[in-house]
Amino acid sequence: MHTTLIDAATLAQHIDDPQWVVLDCRHDLLNPAFGREAFAAGHLPGAQFASIDDDLSGPKTGAGSTFRGRHPLPERAALIETLRRFGIDDTTQVVAYDAHGGMYAARLWWLLRSIGHEAVAVLDGGLPAWQAAGQPVSTDVAPRAPGGITERPSLTRAVSVDDVVANLSTGGFTVVDARASDRFRGENETIDPVGGHIPGAKNRFFKDNLGADGKFKPAAQLKEEFAPLFASPSSAVMQCGSGVTACHNLLALEVAGMPGAALYPGSWSEWCAAPERPVATGA
Template sequence: MYTTLISAAALAAQVDNPNWLIVDCRHDLANPDAGRDGYAIGHIRNAVFAELETELSGEKRGADGQFHGRHPLPDRTAFIDTLRRWGVNDETQVVAYDAHGGMFAARLWWMLRWVGHPAAAVLDGGLAGWQAGGYPMSTEAPARAAGALSDRPRLVHTVTAQDVLENIEGGERTVIDARAPDRFRGENETMDPVGGHIPGAKNRFFKDNLQPDGRFKDAAQLKADFAALVDDPAKVVAQCGSGVTACHNLLALEVAGMPGAALYPGSWSEWSSDPSRPVATGA
């Protein structure tokens, strides 16, 4: 069972295995159609496509009209139904990939753990690494029988905006923000109309988890990097712009052997929507 990362070579050996599911998670925040268009042009053979906006996210506003961020988690039952439609069973090994350093694939990895499915991994090096190895591509969508995935206890934790607000004064948890440094400082109005970060948060840009070739740093290096930020990974809260890229830091922590961190799904897009919540700017 692969539970964090898988190499292109290891995936290539199983690309036709009916008990494995490969999921293309490509997306572009500025062009929502880019991922599906890229999938149509060419994808890893036997991969299905996951739509971030509709399948890996839920309604932006709750029944009470409250805004929960740009990419809130979908209804848990609806997500399980999506996985079953893709053909996922309890024993299915799922491998997610994208072309963006794993920032979207990590979201699916985390969500699979959210519904209690441990056999989930991200393709290390993504699509670029796959193509560099000369492994098979396709333009056809695979036909898969519906799966019967069980609804099992979640393997991950989440926190709410209220939890984060209360933590600002208590300081028991360390909030790690995966956004680019300029966004963290409050200098990118295009991405964040309300700029800045949660007071007390620390910045760990998701790309800092990667080597120059797009593969993850090794476990020892990641552990050293995160040890400089946190003492206890079980007291970490991961966040970003909308709860997507934060999962990259959560994956990196797992690779480093530092499990137990929680996700703040609403992240900055939810936090900054309420002017009563405090905001910090600068480094």
């Protein structure tokens, strides 16, 4: 069972295994059509496309038309239906990949763990690593028979916006923001029209989890870099712009042997939508 990362050589040995499901999670925040177009142009053999917007997120508004962020979590029943459509069973080994260092594939990794599915891993280095290893890509799409995955006890934790508001007073946990430093400081209006960060948050850009080769850093190095940010993983909450790349930090913590941190799914896009919530800027 592969539960965090998998390398291209290992995946290549199982690429035709009917008990394995490979999902392409490529995406572009500024071009929603990019993922499907990139998938159609070439993908791992046998892979299926998992849309961040359509498959791995839920409605942006909740009860009373409350805005839940750009990529709120899908309802659990809808998520299970989607995973079954991909042909996933309780015993299926799932591999997620993208071409962006795992920034989107990690979302699928977290979602599967949220319904208790442990056998899910991210392709380390993504599509570039696959191609660098001399492995082929394909434009064929072969539908799979529906799967029968069921919900089991969750392997993840999540907090709500109300929890984060309350934490401003209690200081019970440390918020760690996975966005780039310019967005954290409030200097990138293209992506964040309301710039800044949650007061008291710390910044750990998700790309800092990767080495120069685009693969995750060794576990010991990740542990050394994360340790100063919080007292313990159980007292840490990961967030980002919309709850997607925060999962990259959660994956890195698992690789580092530091499990237990939570996700704030609404993240900055939900937080800054209400003017009464305080905003900090600068470093």
